[in-house]
Amino acid sequence: xxxxxxxxxxxxxxxxxxxxxxxxxxxxxxxxxxxxxxxxxxxxxxxxxxxxxxxxxxxxxxxxxxxxxxxxxxxxxxxxxxxxxxxxxxxxxxxxxxxxxxxxxxxxxxxxxxxxxxxxxxxxxxxxxxxxxxxxxxxxxxxxxxxxxxxxxxxxxxxxxxxxx
Amino acid sequence: xxxxxxxxxxxxxxxxxxxxxxxxxxxxxxxxxxxxxxxxxxxxxxxxxxxxxxxxxxxxxxxxxxxxxxxxxxxxxxxxxxxxxxxxxxxxxxxxxxxxxxxxxxxxxxxxxxxxxxxxxxxxxxxxxxxxxxxxxxxxxxxxxxxxxxxxxxxxxxxxxxxxxxxxxxxxxxxxxxxxxxxxxxxxxxxxxxxxxxxxxxxxxxxxxxxxxxxxxxxxxxxxxxxxxxxxxxxxxxxxxxxxxxxxxxxxxxxxxxxxxxxxxxxxxxxxxxxxxxxxxxxxxxxxxxxxxxxxxxxxxxxxxxxxxxxxxxxxxxxxxxxxxxxxxxxxxxxxxxxxxxxxxxxxxxxxxxxxxxxxxxxxxxxxxxxxxxxxxxxxxxxxxxxxxxxxxxxxxxxxxxxxxxxxxxxxxxxxxxxxxxxxxxxxxxxxxxxxxxxxxxxxxxxxxxxxxxxxxxxxxxxxxxxxxxxxxxxxxxxxxxxxxxxxxxxxxxxxxxxxxxxxxxxxxxxxxxxxxxxxxxxxxxxxxxxxxxxxxxxxxxxxxxxxxxxxxxxxxxxxxxxxxxxx
Ligand code: SF4
Numbered sequence: 001x002x003x004x005x006x007x008x009x010x011x012x013x014x015x016x017x018x019x020x021x022x023x024x025x026x027x028x029x030x031x032x033x034x035x036x037x038x039x040x041x042x043x044x045x046x047x048x049x050x051x052x053x054x055x056x057x058x059x060x061x062x063x064x065x066x067x068x069x070x071x072x073x074x075x076x077x078x079x080x081x082x083x084x085x086x087x088x089x090x091x092x093x094x095x096x097x098x099x100x101x102x103x104x105x106x107x108x109x110x111x112x113x114x115x116x117x118x119x120x121x122x123x124x125x126x127x128x129x130x131x132x133x134x135x136x137x138x139x140x141x142x143x144x145x146x147x148x149x150x151x152x153x154x155x156x157x158x159x160x161x162x163x164x165x
Numbered sequence: 166x167x168x169x170x171x172x173x174x175x176x177x178x179x180x181x182x183x184x185x186x187x188x189x190x191x192x193x194x195x196x197x198x199x200x201x202x203x204x205x206x207x208x209x210x211x212x213x214x215x216x217x218x219x220x221x222x223x224x225x226x227x228x229x230x231x232x233x234x235x236x237x238x239x240x241x242x243x244x245x246x247x248x249x250x251x252x253x254x255x256x257x258x259x260x261x262x263x264x265x266x267x268x269x270x271x272x273x274x275x276x277x278x279x280x281x282x283x284x285x286x287x288x289x290x291x292x293x294x295x296x297x298x299x300x301x302x303x304x305x306x307x308x309x310x311x312x313x314x315x316x317x318x319x320x321x322x323x324x325x326x327x328x329x330x331x332x333x334x335x336x337x338x339x340x341x342x343x344x345x346x347x348x349x350x351x352x353x354x355x356x357x358x359x360x361x362x363x364x365x366x367x368x369x370x371x372x373x374x375x376x377x378x379x380x381x382x383x384x385x386x387x388x389x390x391x392x393x394x395x396x397x398x399x400x401x402x403x404x405x406x407x408x409x410x411x412x413x414x415x416x417x418x419x420x421x422x423x424x425x426x427x428x429x430x431x432x433x434x435x436x437x438x439x440x441x442x443x444x445x446x447x448x449x450x451x452x453x454x455x456x457x458x459x460x461x462x463x464x465x466x467x468x469x470x471x472x473x474x475x476x477x478x479x480x481x482x483x484x485x486x487x488x489x490x491x492x493x494x495x496x497x498x499x500x501x502x503x504x505x506x507x508x509x510x511x512x513x514x515x516x517x518x519x520x521x522x523x524x525x526x527x528x529x530x531x532x533x534x535x536x537x538x539x540x541x542x543x544x545x546x547x548x549x550x551x552x553x554x555x556x557x558x559x560x561x562x563x564x565x566x567x568x569x570x571x572x573x574x575x576x577x578x579x580x581x582x583x584x585x586x587x588x589x590x591x592x593x594x595x596x597x598x599x600x601x602x603x604x605x606x607x608x609x610x611x612x613x614x615x616x617x618x619x620x621x622x623x624x625x626x627x628x629x630x631x632x633x634x635x636x637x638x639x640x641x642x643x644x645x646x647x648x649x650x651x652x653x654x655x656x657x658x659x660x661x662x663x664x665x666x667x668x669x670x671x672x673x674x675x676x677x678x679x680x681x682x683x684x685x686x687x688x689x690x691x692x693x694x695x696x697x698x699x700x701x702x703x704x705x706x707x708x709x710x711x712x713x714x715x716x717x718x719x720x721x722x723x724x725x726x727x728x729x730x731x732x733x
Binding site: 037080083115134 | 317318355363384391407473474476729
């Protein structure tokens with residue numbers, strides 16, 4: 001929904017029904033961008049595969065183009081060499097967008113604390129949900145996804161990010 | 166037999182070769198820098214030895230020595246099935262060495278890594294620039310005086326232009342043609358589906374034909390080697406999980422076997438058999454993931470579901486053993502973390518008789534004779550056996566080129582010589598053969614597991630040595646002696662004798678080597694991992710020259726490049 005429409009609607013009685021419909025749509029059709037770099041990405045593949053089946057949560061359309069995605073899933077260690085690329089990918093995703101730090105490395109650097117590893121992606125980009133584990137089990141990933149859905153559920157077109165503020 | 170080569174070298178090159186300290190029956194010599202090219206050429210060409218496989222070149226730093234740096238070469242002869250280590254001391258004021266790229270193409274990236282990490286310069290190297298660290302990095306992180314937390318930020322996405330990439334070092338081929346209008350440079354990755362997140366290839370194209378592909382790695386460099394130097398020998402085990410994380414068990418086994426060699430101990434037969442079983446299970450997972458990912462990249466999604474279903478089954482088995490699916494940390498130095506749980510053997514037998522073969526055969530039915538798959542892969546990314554060896558290929562990729570080299574047969578460990586299994590080899594060395602070899606290897610692994618389960622002996626699961634194995638948890642809580650032993654071992658660590666060893670196992674991608682230098686303290690002085698796919702990936706320019714972009718995608722997938730072990 002464009003910024004202009006949001007600005008028109010935000011002061012009317014329509015806000016609530018519009019929010020409800022939009023959020024419901026967004027929540028169950030996340031398109032993840034799998035920014036997988038390491039071990040956690042392999043578990044992400046398991047989540048996407050037959051046994052855990054991410055499509056039960058409406059998020060099976062995995063894209064590798066930031067322009068086609070709204071949920072950035074960062075799975076794996078981010079090295080200093082990779083950091084500017086992650087930032088660039090994040091910037092290229094259109095609003096509204098959400099970020100999941102999947103695994104200890106993405107959350108905090110995990111077991112790596114040395115000359116080449118970034119200590120958590122939140123030093124580079126904002127993060128909505130942190131999923132702990134090394135690697136997190138597929139169940140934990142799905143739990144994180146549900147948390148993202150809850151965040152989306154609580155959003156409103158009144159929020160600054162929808163008004164271009 | 167043992168020291169024939171060493172003797173020959175000492176006699177033939179009395180000026181430049183001197184004996185290295187004898188330790189654990191390994192063949193090693195020290196070579197003076199001046200004589201190095203001659204010695205290397207001799208070893209490569211001498212018909213008695215034929216060291217055709219350069220397994221590794223790495224640096225080491227000894228600040229207190231007169232010659233501060235050391236370059237360590239590990240050569241292997243398929244003919245005699247023996248390793249040889251060459252050590253070359255280099256002073257700090259002039260850390261240069263002649264390159265070995267003229268003899269083994271495999272030397273290319275290994276020398277770049279030694280340059281990147283230690284600042285050893287290889288004269289005559291075609292393109293000596295950083296490989297694992299980013300291009301703005303200053304200093305050499307594995308030197309002992311570089312602080313482990315000396316982070317350096319990269320200010321822009323790594324964007325060396327084609328000319329900058331090619332003109333580094335001495336006399337690298339500059340590219341007059343690159344700027345020509347009908348050619349273009351295409352950047353693939355690191356955020357691209359087929360590069361699996363961390364690989365990057367720059368391709369110089371004419372139309373859609375690749376004139377030259379240039380891989381860039383290091384996006385998952387996590388400082389394994391530096392970190393390992395700050396940990397005790399036991400604490401390194403979890404880090405090894407994260408090398409080739411698709412088959413973590415095999416790294417656990419490879420690492421522990423190396424430390425056991427350093428300590429001069431042998432684990433019990435039961436431990437050996439269990440290690441064989443978990444290794445072969447991991448090999449199956451690794452191959453399943455490789456095949457699944459390769460096929461997805463080519464454009465077929467269905468087999469992925471079948472492969473991953475069986476992978477989940479195997480994970481169930483591994484999870485029952487150690488509580489984790491991927492990051493297993495199951496082995497211990499001198500044994501295993503736990504014995505097999507009740508009923509595991511029967512469950513494993515059921516899985517490997519019914520479930521896993523079902524997945525393999527279904528994939529086989531879907532893919533092997535599939536016209537599209539065959540067209541996309543046959544003759545794509547082919548390499549001859551001789552070239553493959555020269556590039557340092559090992560594992561399925563080498564065997565697909567027709568070289569029947571497998572550590573399990575050539576230098577059997579853990580009773581591999583008692584098991585009845587075959588080594589599948591291909592004939593064309595193309596993507597299709599690599600697929601076929603992996604398929605067959607999974608079947609052979611099933612055979613090995615079956616035999617190992619049948620012959621599984623009883624016995625202790627850790628070695629009876631108070632200086633190496635922790636006491637039972639139960640005893641730690643109830644007996645004072647055990648508590649003291651536990652505390653002592655955790656605080657003081659395992660103390661191996663001074664010395665250095667190189668130990669290899671056959672991992673899913675090929676020869677996984679660990680070179681460990683011990684200075685007698687509880688922490689390793691230096692650990693170098695010889696990752697199989699590091700050598701393989703550097704051959705990408707040759708594999709893809711003249712092919713299409715889509716072929717590059719198929720080829721990369723079939724090489725099974727796992728960033729964790731590639732970049733460490
Ligand atoms: S959190 Fe653990 S499993 Fe995930 S990328 Fe980091 S080391 Fe690998």
